[in-house]
Amino acid sequence: MVFLALPLWAGGIPKPVLFTHTNDVGYGNEVCVLGPHPALGGNDPLKAIKLTWSTGNVWRGQVALPDGETLTYKFIRRSFATSNWPATNNFPKTYSLIPNS
Numbered sequence: 001m002v003f004l005a006l007p008l009w010a011g012g013i014p015k016p017v018l019f020t021h022t023n024d025v026g027y028g029n030e031v032c033v034l035g036p037h038p039a040l041g042g043n044d045p046l047k048a049i050k051l052t053w054s055t056g057n058v059w060r061g062q063v064a065l066p067d068g069e070t071l072t073y074k075f076i077r078r079s080f081a082t083s084n085w086p087a088t089n090n091f092p093k094t095y096s097l098i099p100n101s
Contacts, residue, residue: 012067014039019049021075024057028079031059035073039063048076 019033032048034041040063041047051059065071 012069014064015067016062017065019051019059019061019063019073019075021051021059022057023059023075023077025077029077030079032076032078033061033063033073034076035071037065037071037073039065040071040073045076045078048078050078051075 021031021033023031025031030053031051032041032045033051034043034045034048036043040049049061049063051061053059059075
């Protein structure tokens with residue numbers, strides 16, 4: 001029998017949050033989402049969550065985050081394990097989520 005430890009969040013029950021960002025970051029680069037919450041890399045660019053590219057330079061990714069908490073995040077461009085911080089501010093959000101079907 002195998003038991004998996006599940007993270008205990010200070011806030012609500014973790015629910016999937018879809019991050020979407022449209023940007024042409026050039027060949028060989030990737031877009032990641034980064035924030036102070038451990039699920040968003042704990043502000044470590046090397047642990048940032050990589051988003052998936054799709055046609056039209058749309059980057060998407062899903063991360064389980066605690067429901068009802070206000071979290072800050074940034075989209076960063078990463079190339080070969082280095083990162084470029086955007087000149088813009090964080091994007092504070094309060095999540096009240098509906099789980100994906």
